[in-house]
Amino acid sequence: MLRIWKLMDKKNLIKIFLLILFEATMFMLLPTLASDILNYSVVDGNPQTVWLIGIIMLILNVLALVLAFISVKMSAKESQGLGHKLRMDMFERIMAFSQEDMAKFGTSTLITRTTNDVMQIQLVTQMIIRLIILSPVIMIVSVFFAYQRESQLAWVFAITLPLILIVVGIILYFASPIFRSIQKKTDRLNKVFREGLTGIRVIRAFNTTEYEEQRFDDANIDFRNASIKANSIMAFMLPGMLLVMAVSNSLIFLNGANLISVGEMEVGNLIAFVQYGVQILNSVLQVAFLLFFLPRAQVSAERILEVIDTEPSIEDLTKEVDVLDDKEVTLAFEHVDFGFPGAERPAIEDINFSASKGETIAIIGGTGSGKTTIANLIPRLYEASKGKVRVNGVNVKNVRQEELRSKIGFAPQKALLFSGTIRSNMQYGKNDATDAEIWKALEIAQADFVKELDDLLDAKVDQGGVNFSGGQRQRLSIARTIISQPDIFVFDDTFSALDFKTDANLRKALKPITRDAITIIIAQRVNTVIDADRILVLENGKIVGEGTHQSLLAENAVYQDIVASQMKGENR
Incomplete structure (x- = not known):
């Protein structure tokens, strides 16, 4: 927590501290002035003195309220600013994560850490800025004024304060481990709920709604029981504090009454001492209440820092990086290997x-042969474990990722669209794309359906593009790649959702705009690769054939099997 709090503006914290100090001092003067009013009214009955003290009390109250308003506002601003910075730091770090880094954490926990955990930090920070300063100040000032008024009763606090600390310590000892487990249970609940939402079609198709409801219910009950247990333990805190306060007040009144009866104490002083006693115990209670939230905040801080401290497995070199030559457009794989963490064998081997x-x-092969892995290595979404991937003659590890990816237009296997409009999605490919450029890209991608939409380019796109069919999403994804006008086009099985006619028309339309670029087409259908200059045949992560369609059809057994299997499928 201390490391996170260091991110706040120290000058503003000093200002808040001074405001709270003045606010507490003014607030603590009120019981003393109230006792003076009572004493003066009883002793000499001077109404002028009473009115004067009353006006001073009113002024102090107004000033304390104004200072409290300003300090609360500044505290809120600091805590919200801290939350904003943490979310930005986490988002920037997550955006730099590789696929491997994402898999290490999991999407659900990253969402929870960026939202729920940051909110815990914000809540505790706003409370602690006020209470961690205000409560000790009130306690110290109250003890001072109470002792000044009646030193004979100060021994009461020597009994009650240790009792409070013991009660708080015991409760936190048992509650802290449970609060730590609650955050993990929140992750699990979030994960199950997210899987249920994203996989709702599959769940319905396989008629497993009851099973998923049971999964969610189990996670929900587990979270509920842990929360009830933690809050049940913390529920002892308030009664414990009230009990100690009752004991304190009883001791003060009993001993104070005896002192008044023998003329050693004035009634006003007793009332002031009781009020100071209540303020002292209230201050301790507020700190204890803060400690109610602190265990969860500490866990949240650890989880947030775990993300921020994770170094991306794919990083730009710290030394001076190379610059890609705009004139030369080449791509080369030099004996490249890549394996997923924990896998028994590499996903691809000796790709050259x-x-x-x-x-x-064109790259063709069966499922799991490593086609998509090759596609991901080009924009350095994966890092080659052996060998070199070169773009324009430069090892991609020696180029800034931003510069490298600006040269590559990548259409992924899963066509992902972002919530917004068709225009905003197209501008992911090129920020300043004009409507004319967008329409041209849509035309090449065979996305004629956009012309039939009521709002045309302003047509709404739901999250993930779920309001469009698979083929429509695919064509929009291809158009987004086309509009970026890259040096290297990478189409990772993006034609699979298209019918044969649309596939053929699209590839024909692509030829004029790819003359000055390199085009990599990952596919499973022979139709899609038949016109390629060269076809690489993959099997078990290795290149087992290379050539044109005709040469491979005549000489390569694996390619022949692929063609034969697809022809059989068509004959059926």
């Missing part, structure tokens, strides 16, 4: 090929 300006390279 090159491509130059104007070439179309």
Whole structure:
């Protein structure tokens, strides 16, 4: 927590401290003035003195309220600013994560850490800025004034304060581990709920609604029981504090009454001492209440820092990086291997090929043969474990990721659209794309359906593009890639959702705009790769064939099997 709090503006914290100090001092003067009113009215009955003290009390009250308003506002601003900074730091770090880094945490826990955990930090920070300063100040000032008024009763606090600390310590000892587990249970609940939402079609298709409801119910009950247990333990805090306060007040009144009866104490002083006693115990109670939230905040801080401190597995070099040559457009894989963490064997082995300006390279193979892995290595979404991937003659590890990816247009296997409009999605490919450029890209991508929409380019796109069919999403994804006008086009099985006619028309329309670029087409259908300049045939992560459609059809057994299997499927 201390490391996170260091992110706040120290000058503003000093200002808040001074405001709270003045506020507490003014507030603590009130019991003394109230006792003076009572004493003066009883002793000499001077109404002028009473009115004067009353006006001073009113002024002090107004000033204390004004200072409290300003300090609360500044505290809220600091805590919200801290939350904003933490969310930004986490989001920037997550955006730099590789696929491997994302898998290490999991999407659900990253969402929880960026939202729920940050909110815990904000809540505790706003409370602690006020209470951690205000409560000790009130306690110290109250003890001072109470002792000044009646030193004979000060021994009461020597009994009650240790009792409060013991009660708070015991409760937190048992509650802290449970609060730590609650955050993990929140992750699990979030994960199950998210899977239920994203997989709702599959759940309905397989008629497993009851099973998913049971999964969610189990996670929900687990979270509920842990929360009830933690809050049940913390529920002892308030009665414990009230009991100690009752004991304190009883001791003060009993001993104070005896002192008044023998003329050693004035009634006003007893009332002031009781009020100071209540303020002291209230201050301790407020700190105890803060400690109610502190265990969860501490866990949240650890989880947030775990994300922020995780170094991305794919990073730009700290030394001076190379610059890609705009004139030369080449792509080369030099004996590249890649394996997923924990996998028994590499996903791809000894991948070796090159491509130059104007070439179309197609990669075909069965499921799990490593096609998508090759596609992800080009924009450095994965890091080659062995060998080199070169773009324009430069090892991609020696190029800034931003510069590298600006040269590559990537259409992923899963066509992902963002909530917004068709225009905003197209501008992901090019920020300043004009309507004419967007329409041209849509035309090449065979996305004629956009012309039939009521709002045209301003047509709404729901999250994930779920308001469009799979083929429509695919074509919009391709158009987004086209509009970026890259040096290297990478189409990762993006034609799979298209019918044969649309597929053929799209590839034909692509040829004029890819003459000065390299085109990499990942596919499973022979139709899609038949016109490529070269076809790479993959099997079990290795290149087992390379050539044109005709040469491979004549000489390569794996390619022949692929063609034969697809022809059989068509004959059926």
